[in-house]
Structure formats: C-alpha cells, structure tokens
Amino acid sequence: MAPGLQCGNRVKANAVTVLGARRAGSVFGPWAKQKEVHGYIVEVVGCGRGRKLKVKWDECDGVFILAPRALQLDDTASLEDSDEDTHSDTDAESDSESEDNLGVPEPAEEVESDLLKPHGTNWEVKPDGVVVDYFQGSQSMFKFIWDSENPDGHKNPYDYFCLMFPMSDVPDWIEKTNSRLSELKRRPLSTAEYFRFWGVILAISIGSEKNRRAYWMEESEGESARLFQPPAFGSRFGMGLRRFEDILRCLCFGDDDPTDRWGPIRPLIKALNRRRQEKVIPSYILVEDELMSSWISRKQDRTTDGIPHLTKIIRKPKGVGTEVKCIADGVTGIMLQLEVCEGKEAESRKKWSHLPSGTAQTLRLTEHWHNSERIVIGDSAFSSVTTAIECYKCGLFYTGVLKTASREYPRDYLNDTSKYTSRGDHICLMSTIDGCSLIALGWKDKTVKTFVSTCGTTLPGKPHQKHRYSHSGAIITTEVQRPQLASQYFSAAGKIDTHNHLRQGLLGVEEAWGTQTWWHRLVATMFGVTVVDAMLSYNYEQNASLSVTEFASNLAMLLIFNQLDGHDVEEGRRRSSDFLQSPVALVPVQFSAHPLRRLSQLKAYDGTKGSKEVEVRPAGNVTVSNKAGRGITVYDLFYCRGGLVLAMGAMWVVVAAARGAAGEVVVGALVSVPVVGLVLVSAVLLLLLLEVGAALLLLLLLLVAAGAALLLLLVAAALLLLAVGAVLLLLLAADGRGAALHLAAVAGAA
Numbered sequence: 001m002a003p004g005l006q007c008g009n010r011v012k013a014n015a016v017t018v019l020g021a022r023r024a025g026s027v028f029g030p031w032a033k034q035k036e037v038h039g040y041i042v043e044v045v046g047c048g049r050g051r052k053l054k055v056k057w058d059e060c061d062g063v064f065i066l067a068p069r070a071l072q073l074d075d076t077a078s079l080e081d082s083d084e085d086t087h088s089d090t091d092a093e094s095d096s097e098s099e100d101n102l103g104v105p106e107p108a109e110e111v112e113s114d115l116l117k118p119h120g121t122n123w124e125v126k127p128d129g130v131v132v133d134y135f136q137g138s139q140s141m142f143k144f145i146w147d148s149e150n151p152d153g154h155k156n157p158y159d160y161f162c163l164m165f166p167m168s169d170v171p172d173w174i175e176k177t178n179s180r181l182s183e184l185k186r187r188p189l190s191t192a193e194y195f196r197f198w199g200v201i202l203a204i205s206i207g208s209e210k211n212r213r214a215y216w217m218e219e220s221e222g223e224s225a226r227l228f229q230p231p232a233f234g235s236r237f238g239m240g241l242r243r244f245e246d247i248l249r250c251l252c253f254g255d256d257d258p259t260d261r262w263g264p265i266r267p268l269i270k271a272l273n274r275r276r277q278e279k280v281i282p283s284y285i286l287v288e289d290e291l292m293s294s295w296i297s298r299k300q301d302r303t304t305d306g307i308p309h310l311t312k313i314i315r316k317p318k319g320v321g322t323e324v325k326c327i328a329d330g331v332t333g334i335m336l337q338l339e340v341c342e343g344k345e346a347e348s349r350k351k352w353s354h355l356p357s358g359t360a361q362t363l364r365l366t367e368h369w370h371n372s373e374r375i376v377i378g379d380s381a382f383s384s385v386t387t388a389i390e391c392y393k394c395g396l397f398y399t400g401v402l403k404t405a406s407r408e409y410p411r412d413y414l415n416d417t418s419k420y421t422s423r424g425d426h427i428c429l430m431s432t433i434d435g436c437s438l439i440a441l442g443w444k445d446k447t448v449k450t451f452v453s454t455c456g457t458t459l460p461g462k463p464h465q466k467h468r469y470s471h472s473g474a475i476i477t478t479e480v481q482r483p484q485l486a487s488q489y490f491s492a493a494g495k496i497d498t499h500n501h502l503r504q505g506l507l508g509v510e511e512a513w514g515t516q517t518w519w520h521r522l523v524a525t526m527f528g529v530t531v532v533d534a535m536l537s538y539n540y541e542q543n544a545s546l547s548v549t550e551f552a553s554n555l556a557m558l559l560i561f562n563q564l565d566g567h568d569v570e571e572g573r574r575r576s577s578d579f580l581q582s583p584v585a586l587v588p589v590q591f592s593a594h595p596l597r598r599l600s601q602l603k604a605y606d607g608t609k610g611s612k613e614v615e616v617r618p619a620g621n622v623t624v625s626n627k628a629g630r631g632i633t634v635y636d637l638f639y640c641r642g643g644l645v646l647a648m649g650a651m652w653v654v655v656a657a658a659r660g661a662a663g664e665v666v667v668g669a670l671v672s673v674p675v676v677g678l679v680l681v682s683a684v685l686l687l688l689l690l691e692v693g694a695a696l697l698l699l700l701l702l703l704v705a706a707g708a709a710l711l712l713l714l715v716a717a718a719l720l721l722l723a724v725g726a727v728l729l730l731l732l733a734a735d736g737r738g739a740a741l742h743l744a745a746v747a748g749a750a
Contacts, residue, residue, distance in 0.1 A: 005041060010074035011055060012038045017070050018057065027060065030115065030416040038074055115413040116429070121385075123410045123429040123440060129458030129483070130428060130439055135375060135397050142283040142331050144537065155542070157551055158558035160534040163279055164334075166271035170194065173253055180250035189247060192564040196239055197247050199559030201524075202531065205512040206552050207231070212514060216241040237560045251523070261308040262342060264519040268526055269338050276336050277368050285330025285488075287377045288365055289496035291503075293525040294318035294510060295518055307518035309343040318504065322522060327365040330377060330492035332540045333499050334533045337365045338526075358382040358405065359390050362398075371395030375455060377492045385409050385438065388454050392436040397455040399489050408433070414442030414450045424481035428458050443486045453485055461487030502535070503528040506548045531555065 005011065015024040015035040024032035039057035045065065046052055052065050116123045144163060170191065178188040189197075209215055209231070217230040234240045254267035295307055313319035323341040328334060339361065347353060351367075352360040362382050366374075375397045378387065383400030385408045391398040402409055410429055419427055422444070429440040441451040441458065461484035468476045482490075504510065509528040515521060535551040538544060546554075 005044075005053060005068055005071060005073070007041050007044060009041050010038065011041060011053075011071040012036050012074045013055075013066065013071050015059075018064055018066065019060065025416070025418065029418065030413070033412065116410055118406070118410050118412075119408045121408040121431060121433065123413075123431045126428040126430050126458075129426075130430070130485075131457055131459060133455060133457050134437060135373075135455035139284045140281070142329055142334075142540070143281050144541065145279050145281065155538075156558060157534060157538055157555040158562070160538045160541075161530065161555055161559070163537065164275065164530045164533045166268075166275040168275075169267070169271045176252040176254070177247070177250050180252055181246065184246065184250065186243075186246050186250075190564075192562055193239070193247075195559050195562050195564060196237065197244065198527065199556045199562075200233060200237060200239055200244060201509065201513065201527065202552055202556040202559065203233070203237075205507055205509040205528075206549055206556070207512070212512070213241060216244075248520075251520070253523075262340065265340070265522045265526075268523060269340065272335075272526060272530070273337050276334075280329070280334065280336065282329040282334075282336055282369070282374070283331040285375050285377060285492050286327055286336070286366060286369065287330045287333075287492050287495045288325070288327040288362060288382055289379055289493075290381065291324050291326055291496065291500050291525075291529075292316050292318055293322040293324060293522050294504075295321035295521050309341065309346075311341060322518075322525075324525070325361050325365060326496060327376075328496050328499060330375075330495060332536050333495035334536050335496075335499065335529055337368070338529070339364060340522075355390065356384060356386055356405070358384060359387040362387050363390060363394060366391070366394070366396060369396070373397065375399060375488075377489055379493065380404060383452055385433065385452060388438060388452050389434055389436045392454050393434075397453075399451060399453040399456060399485065401489070401493075402450050402452045409450075409452060410440055411450055414440060415448050417444070417448060420444035420448065426458060426483050426486070428483075439485065441483065441485055443482055445480055445482075449486070451485060451489065456483075456485030456488055458483040458485060460484070462491070464490070499529075499532055499536075502532045502548045507531060507552060 013036065015028055015032050015037050018024070018037055019027065021032070024035070028035045037057050037059045039055045041053050042056050042063060043054040044051065045054060051068060053068055053071065054063050054065050055071070056063050116125070146163070174189055174191060174194050177194075181188060204212060204215060207215060215231040215233045218232050218235060219230050233244075253265070253271075254263055257263040260266065292311075292313065295310070307322065309322070311321065311323040313323065325339045325341060326335055327337045329336060341347070347357065347360075350360065350364065352363045354360075355363070358378075358381055362376065362378060366376055371394065373395060376391055376399070378398065378400035380401050380403040383398075383402045384405035386405075387400065388398040402411065414427055414429070420442075423446070425444045427442040431438050431440070436454060439451075439453045439456065441453065443449050443451070445464070461482055463479035463481050464487075466478045466480065468478070470476050503525070507528050509524045509531070510521060513520065513524040515524075531552060532548060534555065535546065535548050538551065539546060
C-alpha cells in the first residue's frame with residue numbers, strides 16, 4: 001500500500017484482487033494471477049480507517065471501489081511536475097509509448113512455460129496420459145497371524161478383540177494398577193476382573209443413560225410394574241459401582257516420569273502399534289490420515305496437570321483435543337500405526353524431523369513397511385513432491401491430493417479451468433526428480449482436484465457415481481468419468497474417516513467415559529479404536545455384516561462373563577490372581593429420617609444429595625461409603641446397625657442418672673449390669689459385621705459412654721450422702737430443741 005494516495009494518482013493492483021478470480025481468469029487467461037492492471041484514482045470516499053478509493057482502470061470498463069491497502073503507486077507512469085519542461089520530445093514520445101503499452105498481456109507461450117517450471121522443476125505435458133503403471137508389486141491380500149492354538153476354528157468377537165488388544169502387556173498393567181489399589185487399601189485386581197471392567201465400559205458406551213451411576217440402580221420393592229427396568233449392573237455383572245470407580249481411578253499403563261508429560265498414555269499407544277505389527281499383514285494399499293480425541297476441560301494445556309498439547313481443527317466435527325496421525329489398511333480400514341501430535345518442540349526431536357512435517361510423519365508411520373513396494377494414500381496434510389520422492393527412496397509408492405504444499409508442483413497450471421471442457425476431463429504432466437518419475441494429475445469434477453503420484457495410470461477407471469433426488473422423490477444416478485489413478489485414490493482415501501465415524505459417532509466411548517483426566521480421554525479413544533478394529537476384522541474374515549452396536553453388545557457380554565477366573569485362595573485370603581466367584585450385589589439406597597429401618601425397606605438411589613451406596617457382599621460383610629468415597633463416620637454408623645447400640649447406651653445413661661438423682665443407687669447399678677453386657681456383645685458382633693477400624697471406633701465411643709455413666713453414678717452417690725447428712729443434722733437439731741423445752745416446763749412446774 002502506498003501512503004497518501006490522492007485523486008489523480010496513477011495506481012496498479014493485481015488483476016485477481018480487482019476483478020475476482022473467475023472474471024480475471026476469463027479476461028486474462030491462465031496468467032491472471034501474475035497480471036497487473038493500471039489506472040488512476042477518480043474519487044476518495046470516506047476518511048480514516050474506513051477510507052475507500054474509486055479507481056478507473058485502463059484494461060477494463062467501469063469504476064471499482066477498493067481499499068487503499070490493495071493499491072500501489074504506479075511509478076512507471078508518474079510524471080514529476082518540476083521536470084515536465086526539461087523533457088525532450090523523444091523522451092515524451094517514449095513515455096507516451098510506454099504508457100500506451102501498459103497492460104498489454106505477455107505472450108501465452110511464455111506464461112505457460114513459466115507455469116510448467118515451478119521453482120525450476122520442468123514438467124512435461126502428456127497429451128496421451130500415462131498408460132504403463134510403475135507399480136509392479138503384488139496386490140497382497142490382508143490377513144492375520146493367529147496363534148498355533150486352533151487357528152482355523154470358529155472365532156467369536158472376543159477372539160478378535162484379543163487379537164487387536166495388546167494381551168502380552170496386560171499382566172504388567174494389572175500389576176501397576178494393583179499397586180495403586182493397594183495404596184487405597186482396596187483388594188487387588190485379577191485378570192478376569194480387568195477384562196470385566198472393560199466389558200462394563202463397553203456396555204456403558206452403548207447404553208442410553210446420561211448418568212453413569214444410573215447403570216447401577218437396582219429395582220426396589222413396590223416398583224416391579226415400571227415400564228423400563230433398571231440396568232442393575234451390580235447384581236447382573238458382578239462389579240459394584242464403588243469397585244468400578246476404584247479401578248477407573250487407579251488405572252495405570254506406565255511408570256510416572258516427570259520428564260515425559262505424555263508418559264501416562266505412551267506405553268498404551270506403543271503396545272497397540274506393536275500388536276498390529278505382530279498380528280496384522282496389511283494389503284498392498286496403506287492410507288494415512290488423522291483422528292481427533294475430543295477434549296474440552298477447565299484445565300488448559302498451560303497447567304502442570306493439564307493436557308500437554310491441544311490442537312484445534314475447525315473443519316472437524318469435534319476439532320478441539322488431541323490430534324493423532326494414523327495409518328490404516330486400505331482394504332479393511334483397520335488401524336495399523338498411531339502417532340500423537342505432541343507439539344512443535346517434541347516433533348523436532350523425532351526421526352526425520354529435518355524433512356517437512358507431513359513427509360516426516362509419513363515416513364515414521366510407514367517405517368515398518370519400508371521396501372515392501374506398497375502404495376501409500378495420503379491427503380493434503382501429508383502430500384507434497386518431497387513426500388512422494390522420499391517414499392520412493394524408502395521402497396514405497398505414493399499417491400496423494402495436493403492443495404497447499406505446491407513447491408516444485410505445477411498447481412497453477414492444473415487449476416486453470418479453461419483447460420477442461422467438461423466434468424470428468426483430466427490433464428497429465430510428468431517430471432523426473434532424483435531418479436523418481438512423478439505424475440501430476442488434474443481431474444475436473446465440480447472443482448479441479450490435483451494429485452501427485454509415483455504410480456498409477458490415466459486409463460479410464462471406475463466412474464464416480466453421484467446420487468441425487470428428483471422433485472418426485474426418485475433417485476437419479478449420474479456418473480463422472482475419472483482416470484484409474486484418481487479412482488484408486490478415492491477407493492481407499494475414506495477408510496479412516498469411516499473408522500472415525502464408527503468410533504465417535506456410533507460407539508461413543510469418549511462421551512460415555514466422563515472424566516476430568518486428559519489421558520483417560522485418550523485411553524477411551526484407544527479403546528474405541530481397538531473395538532472398531534476388532535469389528536472390522538470380524539466382518540472381513542467371517543464374511544459378516546454386524547454393525548458396531550451389535551458387535552459391541554456381543555463383545556461386552558463376552559468380556560463381562562469371561563472364563564479367565566481362577567482360584568488361588570490360601571488361608572482364607574484372596575490374592576491378585578483370585579477372581580470373586582460370588583457376584584457382588586450393589587444396592588444403591590437413600591437413607592431417610594428413620595435410622596432403624598431395614599435395608600430392604602429403603603428407597604432406590606435417585607441421584608439426589610444425601611444418598612449413600614451400600615455394597616453388600618454375600619458373606620454378610622457390609623461396607624458403607626458415601627459418593628465421594630470417604631471412610632465410615634459416626635453419622636454413617638448411626639444410620640447402620642451401630643445406631644441401635646448407641647441408642648440403648650444413651651437410654652441407659654438417662655435412666656441411671658434419673659434413678660441416681662432420686663437416691664436409688666442400688667437399682668441403677670442392677671440395671672447397668674445387663675446393659676453393659678449388651679454393649680460388649682454388640683461390640684463383638686460389630687467386629688464380625690463391620691470393618692475392624694469402624695468397630696474399634698464404636699467400641700471407644702461405648703467405653704466413653706460407660707465412663708460417663710459411672711461418673712454420673714458417683715455424683716449421684718455423693719449427692720445422696722450429702723442429703724443423708726443433712727437429714728441427720730436436722731434430726732439432731734430437732735432433738736436438742738425438744739430437750740430444752742422439756743427442761744423449761746419442768747422448771748416452771750417446780
């Protein structure tokens with residue numbers, strides 16, 4: 001922008017800025033983006049920051065209103081007033097000729113040749129296209145590597161889940177989880193209960209309840225006629241709510257490393273990648289794209305315990321969270337490798353960081369399959385000329401859509417819509433860089449789509465079918481012709497997008513797993529990826545067509561009622577490998593104002609405040625805890641079986657005090673003997689029925705009450721002794737007064 005533009009100044013601007021891309025292309029042809037138009041300012045509109053300029057252009061009719069920042073002062077056409085008289089006629093003629101030649105377009109051949117040499121790279125137009133495919137590798141079929149045990153037998157969804165889940169790392173993860181459970185003084189976790197936990201997670205994800213605790217609601221008395229029965233996960237699946245939340249809170253996959261902020265989730269991702277390398281042989285096509293693990297929390301990435309790196313992608317349905325670059329099989333859509341985007345600083349320390357980010361991520365994701373001569377399909381986030389060349393050097397072919405990374409690529413030439421006559425037309429260019437033969441393809445659909453590839457042909461491929469509805473409701477199918485290279489790309493490019501839809505849109509583990517811990521959200525995402533991979537594997541190998549909901553329902557039941565339980569009981573103590581055979585019935589209750597009512601008479605938990613959850617084990621052991629997970633308090637004990645004992649003790653204190661004050665010490669002592677015996681018996685029963693710590697607390701309270709009662713008895717005895725002494729003194733005084741009167745009477749008679 002030139003400062004101080006006034007009326008009469010000669011200015012220049014880009015043709016696309018003045019006329020727009022479409023009109024400039026129709027007027028100036030393929031060199032419209034490089035074309036400058038010239039004119040002069042006829043009027044200044046407005047003032048200040050809102051000032052606009054009306055410009056009359058030499059190359060086009062009409063007056064256009066533009067902002068000052070879009071204009072530049074045309075120095076080639078300006079004449080200084082002080083030098084007008086000193087100019088010669090020859091100079092004037094040359095100036096007039098130069099002014100007359102302003103805006104004359106350069107020859108089309110020169111502009112077109114420049115467009116075919118982006119950054120010095122020569123591209124050659126191929127009118128006949130490419131008819132020989134450079135891909136000579138075998139179109140290998142997708143298959144799994146099963147264990148030697150019954151490799152060809154019937155397999156259910158649980159088998160495919162175990163194929164995708166890193167089973168070899170499960171014992172280590174259980175050990176780390178048990179270490180955290182022991183810190184909370186909870187019983188250790190077994191292998192069967194570990195997979196039961198994941199089954200409950202999966203059951204919650206396909207349920208319809210909004211509140212996770214509602215899945216543990218039990219049917220209470222008098223409510224058997226309700227329309228929808230409560231889920232009752234506790235009694236049906238053998239895992240109480242408190243046990244589920246304890247496992248969820250203590251879940252662990254790696255050691256705490258303060259130097260690695262991604263440490264809680266990194267071992268899980270590495271295990272998933274390693275498992276797929278060991279068990280999956282992909283087809284000849286690999287697809288790379290990204291997935292999002294949605295995360296919106298109060299704890300931002302600047303906090304020490306918040307998410308280390310947050311990515312925002314506007315075009316995504318859930319575009320705020322953790323971005324994960326991934327590569328999948330081009331036939332089945334099963335995820336093969338995952339890589340978390342950890343931020344610019346962390347990415348600079350990874351392998352191949354000296355290359356562009358899209359190229360480096362492609363090489364890292366495909367490293368396990370280098371020199372396998374497979375075809376890699378990538379979107380615009382990965383595609384570039386550099387990516388295609390580096391993949392070729394690593395023994396891979398590459399095909400991708402190119403939008404922004406246009407260095408050394410003839411994008412402007414291929415985007416010229418005037419070169420295409422109708423939808424379905426294509427233009428093919430070729431170049432050789434570092435011994436790699438590159439293909440640049442432009443295919444005209446509704447818009448022009450540009451491809452860069454090291455394989456494929458421009459022979460007719462599978463047409464693109466478009467389905468539309470007519471006004472009468474009939475489906476109209478139209479076909480758009482496309483070359484084989486574009487057809488091969490679009491046949492596999494949407495596999496990861498479909499996978500994301502199955503995981504986020506239909507399964508929804510992340511939404512069901514409500515959490516405020518950022519890495520728990522990533523664990524939910526990885527678990528959803530594993531379930532969807534297992535479903536795709538089952539449908540592909542078993543030639544089935546189960547939906548993700550049907551597959552998840554069957555898998556959840558198989559995980560919950562798994563056969564991994566084993567007995568290892570020694571001297572009545574449970575060890576980590578023992579599985580709780582007797583199911584745990586979770587009875588959510590709400591305590592009322594009547595502390596002595598039976599548990600069977602209490603109402604079901606309705607989510608309101610003041611509710612407690614009582615976990616009742618078959619052995620009769622009762623553990624009381626509130627929703628926050630705190631220990632037993634005096635308030636809780638009063639509303640349990642200890643309330644009866646405390647009430648009887650209080651009644652005994654009142655009776656003893658009243659009778660002691662009345663002087664009946666012997667009667668109070670006789671009453672105290674059975675009450676003290678009852679207190680001791682109740683304490684022994686509580687040792688058997690309640691936790692040891694709670695029983696000791698109650699016993700201490702009872703001893704304090706007994707001491708207070710004895711103190712009241714001593715006070716009553718002292719008061720009684722004082723009363724007896726006062727009576728004796730009164731009697732003595734009364735006797736002395738009577739003797740004196742008697743003596744006076746005798747004296748008077750005498």
